[in-house]
Amino acid sequence: MADLQLSADEEMVERLLDAAARGDLGQVSSVLSRAPSLIDRTGSRGWTALMFGARNGHYDVVKELLDRGCDRFSVNASSQTAYDISKFWGHGHVCRLLGRTDAPGENYFGRETLDRLSARRTDQAWLEARRTAADTVYLLFSKLSPMVSTSCRRQGGQPELRLCRLGHDAVKPLLQKPSTVLVFLGVERTDPPSPSCQADEAPRDPPAWFAVGTEEDADEFLAGGGEEKRLFPRSSHRDLLTLSEDEAGVVAQARSVLAWHNRYSFCSTCGGGTRLEDGGYKRSCLNAECPSLRGVHNTCYPRVDPVVIMLVIHPDGQQCLLGRKKMFPAGMFSCLAGFVEPGETLEEAVRRETQEESGVKVGRVQYVSCQPWPMPSSLMIGCLAVAVTTDIRVDENEIEEARWFSRQQVMDSLLDGAQRVLTVPPRQTIAHQLIKHWIGMNANL
Ligand SMILES: NC(=O)c1ccc[n+]([C@@H]2O[C@H](COP(=O)([O-])OP(=O)(O)OC[C@H]3O[C@@H](n4cnc5c(N)ncnc54)[C@H](O)[C@@H]3O)[C@@H](O)[C@H]2O)c1
Ligand SMILES: [Mg+2]
Ligand SMILES: [Mg+2]
Ligand SMILES: [Mg+2]
Ligand SMILES: [Zn+2]
Numbered sequence: 001m002a003d004l005q006l007s008a009d010e011e012m013v014e015r016l017l018d019a020a021a022r023g024d025l026g027q028v029s030s031v032l033s034r035a036p037s038l039i040d041r042t043g044s045r046g047w048t049a050l051m052f053g054a055r056n057g058h059y060d061v062v063k064e065l066l067d068r069g070c071d072r073f074s075v076n077a078s079s080q081t082a083y084d085i086s087k088f089w090g091h092g093h094v095c096r097l098l099g100r101t102d103a104p105g106e107n108y109f110g111r112e113t114l115d116r117l118s119a120r121r122t123d124q125a126w127l128e129a130r131r132t133a134a135d136t137v138y139l140l141f142s143k144l145s146p147m148v149s150t151s152c153r154r155q156g157g158q159p160e161l162r163l164c165r166l167g168h169d170a171v172k173p174l175l176q177k178p179s180t181v182l183v184f185l186g187v188e189r190t191d192p193p194s195p196s197c198q199a200d201e202a203p204r205d206p207p208a209w210f211a212v213g214t215e216e217d218a219d220e221f222l223a224g225g226g227e228e229k230r231l232f233p234r235s236s237h238r239d240l241l242t243l244s245e246d247e248a249g250v251v252a253q254a255r256s257v258l259a260w261h262n263r264y265s266f267c268s269t270c271g272g273g274t275r276l277e278d279g280g281y282k283r284s285c286l287n288a289e290c291p292s293l294r295g296v297h298n299t300c301y302p303r304v305d306p307v308v309i310m311l312v313i314h315p316d317g318q319q320c321l322l323g324r325k326k327m328f329p330a331g332m333f334s335c336l337a338g339f340v341e342p343g344e345t346l347e348e349a350v351r352r353e354t355q356e357e358s359g360v361k362v363g364r365v366q367y368v369s370c371q372p373w374p375m376p377s378s379l380m381i382g383c384l385a386v387a388v389t390t391d392i393r394v395d396e397n398e399i400e401e402a403r404w405f406s407r408q409q410v411m412d413s414l415l416d417g418a419q420r421v422l423t424v425p426p427r428q429t430i431a432h433q434l435i436k437h438w439i440g441m442n443a444n445l
Contacts, residue, residue, distance in 0.1 A: 020049035023058035046076035054082035057091035107371035108428035111249035114186030121279035183280030211254035259376035309337035323402035359393030
């Protein structure tokens, strides 16, 4: 009986995958209405219905599967997501549907959904009008943690977090406290006005977004979320990775600027008090004699720390070098990384950090993509680097172990259900994306 049930299931899966590949929307819907649990089942080489739909550019099928809640991030035996497959085959409309604007190398925390409108930061009258406008959105941060709500829907076992969007009335009392920091983030991006718009109609400013930062607990804001539970997550590294790509991009901007205010409240040149300017993008010293008020003084502006992160490839092209810090979960290995030092090129930083941490010498370095990392304000610069030596000697202060892993071992670590000798960091990290990039360079689709 169990066998019969199994084969009936398998037959349905085959029908679903075949219909998705052919673009038969009616058949896809009909199978999933009867057996919704089959949505992420795989056929040969780990291909899901979403991947087959994406491979052949079937927009309606991909949309139906996404609307029904399929897993858009699952990978096949070549470690490709449905997005990778549709991009490879040039189906831009399907790529956009799969949640990426087809920007190659877009990383989590990297999406710009707001227009920063930096020229408006010095326009006091305009900023004041936007502060009190009815459609203005305020994001509240307490101790650098954004206020979020959790919904019941779960993604990969974790509750889904969404940023709470507050209006001016809700934050007004907080804005009156001198210790509160307000940062103008930008305005929502809008489509260009349609030709049917009346020429004499004044174009309306799109909704503006601000971040409000306080060092207080701000627990009084947690009530009033209705059915949804509101909270300030305390584990920024883990919890911020559960936001949507759009919201993660806004948080990367807001959290890094607020963290700068938090750490640089006094003038770093003379130790004097400072005043917020430029919509929260500048702190000027109050001491008229201070040298920071003359010439170019970068201490007045939010800081970004460049960090190189590199996947080092063995001279044979078939292995890569990964390391683990003591603090990593057991079995996890990642790309080597390190802060760029003053007066150093990115290539030299890659060579120096690789040699310091693993003893391996690197020749050619190639930039791949970058990622803002708001813990507190790094810019991760992702590179592939080709090793010219292979002996490993780790710097035990920083790295517990470093090893060469074969392409197959790395591919298995990305696949569900495969025998794993290592795990890699989650998909939201640029380390994960660099590893996938290397695997994808020779993947047989
Ligand atoms: N997103 C990702 O995939 C990813 C992966 C790995 C590392 N990271 C981030 O990259 C950052 C740097 O990596 P690392 O720790 O290996 O760097 P690293 O190898 O340069 O070592 C860090 C140490 O160097 C010193 N240091 C030198 N310059 C510094 C500076 N400007 N700021 C702070 N410390 C400095 C400190 O003693 C620090 O403990 C970390 O903050 C980490 O969170 C992100
Ligand atoms: Mg390091
Ligand atoms: Mg280092
Ligand atoms: Mg270093
Ligand atoms: Zn000063």
